[in-house]
Amino acid sequence: MIPRFISQEALKEWVEHLITQFSVYAPVQEKGDYDFAKIAHAEEIAFDFDRTRMSIKGFFLKPEEKLMSASASKGDPVASSPDTSKRIIFGARPCDITALNLTDNVFVKDFYDPYYMKRRQSTIIIGIRCTEKCRTCFCGTMDSNNPLTGYDIMLTEMDTGEILIQAGSDNGEKLFRGSRHLTRQSSEEDQSLILKTFKKITETFTPDIPTTGLKAIIDLGRTEFLWKKYEKICLSCGQCVFVCPTCWCFDVKEIVGADETDFGNLDKTARIRRWASCLYKDYHTVSGGHIFMPTVASRLENYYKHKLRGIPEKFGVWGCVGCGRCVSTCPVGIDIRESLKELTGD
Amino acid sequence: MRKPRENPYIPFDATITKIVDLNEESKSFHLDSSELRKMIYQPGQFIQVTVYGVGEVAIGITDTIYDEGFEVAIRNTGGRVTSYLHTMKVGDIVGIRGPLGKPFPMDDFKGKNLLFICAGIGFWPIRACIKHVINHREDYGKLLAIFGVRNPSLFTYTDEIESWMSREDMKVQRTVDSCSDEDCWDENVGLITSLTDDFKPQNPEDWIILCCGPPVAFKFIGESLNKNGFNDDQIWVSLERKMKCGIGKCNHCLIHGTRYVCMDGPVFTLGEARDMPGGLD
Amino acid sequence: MSEKPRVGIFGMTSCYGCQLEIINLEENILRLLDHVNISYWRLALETPSDPKNLDIAIIEGSASNQEEIEELREIRQNSKIVITIGACAALGGVQGMRNLMNNERVMSAAYSNLSGVRATEVKAIHEVIKVDYAVRGCPINKEEFAAAILHLLAGTQPPAWNMPVCNECKIKGNECFFERKKPLPHYQSRVCLGPISEAGCGARCPSNGMPCDGCRGWTEDAHVKQWIKEGLERNQTIEDLAMLVHRYSGGTKDSEIAKE
Ligand code: SF4
Ligand code: SF4
Numbered sequence: 001m002i003p004r005f006i007s008q009e010a011l012k013e014w015v016e017h018l019i020t021q022f023s024v025y026a027p028v029q030e031k032g033d034y035d036f037a038k039i040a041h042a043e044e045i046a047f048d049f050d051r052t053r054m055s056i057k058g059f060f061l062k063p064e065e066k067l068m069s070a071s072a073s074k075g076d077p078v079a080s081s082p083d084t085s086k087r088i089i090f091g092a093r094p095c096d097i098t099a100l101n102l103t104d105n106v107f108v109k110d111f112y113d114p115y116y117m118k119r120r121q122s123t124i125i126i127g128i129r130c131t132e133k134c135r136t137c138f139c140g141t142m143d144s145n146n147p148l149t150g151y152d153i154m155l156t157e158m159d160t161g162e163i164l165i166q167a168g169s170d171n172g173e174k175l176f177r178g179s180r181h182l183t184r185q186s187s188e189e190d191q192s193l194i195l196k197t198f199k200k201i202t203e204t205f206t207p208d209i210p211t212t213g214l215k216a217i218i219d220l221g222r223t224e225f226l227w228k229k230y231e232k233i234c235l236s237c238g239q240c241v242f243v244c245p246t247c248w249c250f251d252v253k254e255i256v257g258a259d260e261t262d263f264g265n266l267d268k269t270a271r272i273r274r275w276a277s278c279l280y281k282d283y284h285t286v287s288g289g290h291i292f293m294p295t296v297a298s299r300l301e302n303y304y305k306h307k308l309r310g311i312p313e314k315f316g317v318w319g320c321v322g323c324g325r326c327v328s329t330c331p332v333g334i335d336i337r338e339s340l341k342e343l344t345g346d
Numbered sequence: 347m348r349k350p351r352e353n354p355y356i357p358f359d360a361t362i363t364k365i366v367d368l369n370e371e372s373k374s375f376h377l378d379s380s381e382l383r384k385m386i387y388q389p390g391q392f393i394q395v396t397v398y399g400v401g402e403v404a405i406g407i408t409d410t411i412y413d414e415g416f417e418v419a420i421r422n423t424g425g426r427v428t429s430y431l432h433t434m435k436v437g438d439i440v441g442i443r444g445p446l447g448k449p450f451p452m453d454d455f456k457g458k459n460l461l462f463i464c465a466g467i468g469f470w471p472i473r474a475c476i477k478h479v480i481n482h483r484e485d486y487g488k489l490l491a492i493f494g495v496r497n498p499s500l501f502t503y504t505d506e507i508e509s510w511m512s513r514e515d516m517k518v519q520r521t522v523d524s525c526s527d528e529d530c531w532d533e534n535v536g537l538i539t540s541l542t543d544d545f546k547p548q549n550p551e552d553w554i555i556l557c558c559g560p561p562v563a564f565k566f567i568g569e570s571l572n573k574n575g576f577n578d579d580q581i582w583v584s585l586e587r588k589m590k591c592g593i594g595k596c597n598h599c600l601i602h603g604t605r606y607v608c609m610d611g612p613v614f615t616l617g618e619a620r621d622m623p624g625g626l627d
Numbered sequence: 628m629s630e631k632p633r634v635g636i637f638g639m640t641s642c643y644g645c646q647l648e649i650i651n652l653e654e655n656i657l658r659l660l661d662h663v664n665i666s667y668w669r670l671a672l673e674t675p676s677d678p679k680n681l682d683i684a685i686i687e688g689s690a691s692n693q694e695e696i697e698e699l700r701e702i703r704q705n706s707k708i709v710i711t712i713g714a715c716a717a718l719g720g721v722q723g724m725r726n727l728m729n730n731e732r733v734m735s736a737a738y739s740n741l742s743g744v745r746a747t748e749v750k751a752i753h754e755v756i757k758v759d760y761a762v763r764g765c766p767i768n769k770e771e772f773a774a775a776i777l778h779l780l781a782g783t784q785p786p787a788w789n790m791p792v793c794n795e796c797k798i799k800g801n802e803c804f805f806e807r808k809k810p811l812p813h814y815q816s817r818v819c820l821g822p823i824s825e826a827g828c829g830a831r832c833p834s835n836g837m838p839c840d841g842c843r844g845w846t847e848d849a850h851v852k853q854w855i856k857e858g859l860e861r862n863q864t865i866e867d868l869a870m871l872v873h874r875y876s877g878g879t880k881d882s883e884i885a886k887e
């Protein structure tokens with residue numbers, strides 16, 4: 001699709017139209033921060049949002065979900081089927097979309113995770129490009145402010161206030177087809193405007209922390225000092241993991257008798273998965289009491305190395321998209337931007 | 347074989363057909379079901395055993411496809427799942443996911459001499475290798491198996507070990523860490539390294555060593571073998587971690603951010619394991 | 628199961644709030660009752676009847692005097708499984724703070740005449756008798772209680788996620804009370820105990836606009852000292868912080884940290 005323009009008013013009209021066909025989730029202002037919520041009207045959208053408190057990963061990797069149910073005595077496991085009604089996430093930020101591209105890879109690679117993937121396939125992503133840096137952002141450094149795929153439509157606000165619409169997939173194009181009358185074609189004169197806006201965006205998001213030497217530094221083991229320093233303050237609360245769009249740790253348990261429709265039936269058992277954190281000691285404790293990563297330092301090392309060394313090696317992208325959510329949420333002020341600077345000796 | 351879009355979190359059922367006491371803390375469970383009969387697995391891989399309503403536990407495969415039926419050996423660690431398993435009876439149903447993980451590359455070892463080092467219940471996964479090698483005896487050179495446990499009562503599959511001892515084409519050595527006066531024996535007493543220290547073949551480069559046991563043992567066994575001219579890339583170990591998904595998703599088994607024991611392992615060369623900080627913890 | 632397991636429910640020093648939570652299970656309590664035979668429950672049965680030969684004894688409250696200690700020993704002898712419910716039973720409860728304070732002062736503040744007072748040092752149940760399982764919280768989370776009973780009936784250990792309250796709090800996507808750069812809300816000057824408190828309540832308090840009060844006790848891996856340090860940096864006094872971390876647990880945990 002050749003990019004088209006839409007005015008801010010027409011955009012709202014378009015969203016209203018989408019709401020009639022899909023469940024639409026968009027950032028709203030709530031409890032002093034922004035969060036994705038299901039909206040009934042375009043007015044509810046907080047268009048001035050920078051980034052939301054939680055990332056969009058929870059739409060796909062549910063915070064808590066039932067994987068299957070079975071009979072305790074006879075087995076016969078039955079997989080639960082995720083809700084696959086069509087929905088739209090409106091206003092996903094580029095960093096969240098970059099993270100989504102990573103987790104998409106994680107959940108199809110080698111073994112296909114139907115729970116994540118079915119939800120993912122039934123969701124249309126409409127992204128809104130950032131034109132300014134947000135509170136804690138360093139996405140330029142982590143190369144995540146310009147995802148090349150992972151969205152169906154990307155909206156970019158021009159200097160003039162008009163919005164450029166780019167389709168990222170066939171689904172995105174289809175979505176727009178019926179609403180072309182709300183948009184206008186881009187003309188030749190627009191090209192300089194488009195170039196100017198994108199140039200400005202590129203300049204805004206130039207990397208500010210050097211990362212080229214990170215792999216060597218980590219492999220040389222020049223990192224111990226940092227984990228030792230953080231070990232003295234980290235509470236192992238796991239918040240940084242839960243807010244992080246690229247963290248996907250989970251735990252799995254079997255629960256007896258908690259069936260919604262058949263509570264108390266001791267023969268019914270459910271397999272539940274739930275967000276967990278590799279920073280918890282229990283995450284590495286096996287029966288008999290052995291702990292594979294007994295110290296906070298060893299767990300922090302695992303956490304950082306996964307993001308900065310393991311994920312790049314396996315998936316070809318950074319395991320951090322620089323959204324800075326962990327920076328805001330950490331109760332003791334551990335700041336991954338500072339960590340990067342300390343690691344690279346900047 | 348697993349179909350590409352099959353749900354990897356859902357086990358298939360198997361019935362317990364026989365339970366054998368291996369020693370005071372371990373039992374072996376013979377399992378059967380039509381899916382299980384179709385399962386193709388190799389030495390070194392593992393499965394996830396579900397006790398419905400209780401949980402799941404990762405168990406190294408101790409068997410080869412050449413056998414009748416399928417058995418898993420399970421030590422009661424006091425955890426939810428293994429302790430419950432030890433109360434189960436013939437006829438009860440369990441769930442199985444697998445086979446999971448990478449096997450020992452037995453084909454790459456063809457033409458080599460093999461040393462098996464089995465520390466404690468580390469014997470069980472190695473048992474699959476030994477049985478495989480005996481089934482393909484002509485593909486491999488000399489065989490030596492070393493078994494070590496804390497005290498004589500902890501040996502498992504003793505009949506089998508003794509049948510190997512009586513073979514012409516295989517050597518077996520056994521040791522116990524210590525034994526009290528009443529139940530002592532006339533074979534070796536001392537740590538497993540007391541046997542590996544003396545293992546000084548003419549051409550160490552012709553040997554491959556397969557080693558299973560607690561990770562701390564790997565360090566000492568590795569040192570002992572290094573002294574006798576074996577390098578870390580000839581020594582294969584099987585690592586253990588807390589596991590939940592077994593399919594590289596949950597990050598429980600991730601070692602220092604880079605390697606998944608459930609996908610990249612559980613078998614690694616000692617060299618690889620040493621390269622991962624904390625790999626041998 | 629030929630005969631239904633016999634269950635007794637007992638109250639020691641407590642507010643009976645946890646027992647009320649059991650009743651609050653409403654419809655689901657009937658499903659639970661399908662599986663068991665309640666043979667002793669002073670709060671809910673007209674004739675509490677028979678506290679002997681129990682399969683499961685459920686105990687609420689802390690041991691705060693000699694009679695209770697003796698009753699507990701008797702319950703243990705008469706029961707196969709003992710589970711405790713609530714913060715008082717697991718940790719000593721709010722009354723446990725008495726142990727940390729000057730006992731005489733507490734006594735004279737509470738009673739005008741001390742001659743008839745029988746109170747001893749407050750003890751959590753597991754300090755008196757062996758406890759097989761504790762459902763934590765003030766009050767308990769009734770769903771968690773039901774799950775614990777169902778698992779015991781099914782013959783397995785009740786499931787525990789072993790995570791701090793932050794896990795459940797973030798699962799709910801709550802606003803955090805403990806963000807560093809954020810000024811504390813005007814209506815309260817506290818800090819959140821979520822990072823060091825055991826989850827299972829569904830982050831009840833933060834989800835309802837209050838920081839966690841730590842009623843479920845510390846996690847196994849609680850970094851209490853680091854937490855106190857953080858609190859101090861938020862202009863809290865060491866006395867207030869010590870009071871917070873011990874509000875429910877005075878009955879068990881040593882008060883070393885409070886002194887430091
Ligand atoms: S590590 Fe922090 S900055 Fe990076 S993606 Fe996760 S939450 Fe965002
Ligand atoms: S949010 Fe901060 S204190 Fe909590 S686990 Fe992460 S780094 Fe540690």
Ligand code: SF4
Binds near residue numbers: 239793838839
């Ligand atoms: S429990 Fe408290 S510290 Fe933890 S996330 Fe919730 S509000 Fe923040």
Ligand code: SF4
Binds near residue numbers: 764765830838840843
């Ligand atoms: S949030 Fe904290 S104080 Fe509130 S119920 Fe849960 S553990 Fe108790």
Ligand code: FES
Binds near residue numbers: 589598600606
């Ligand atoms: S066990 Fe889940 S990633 Fe290996």
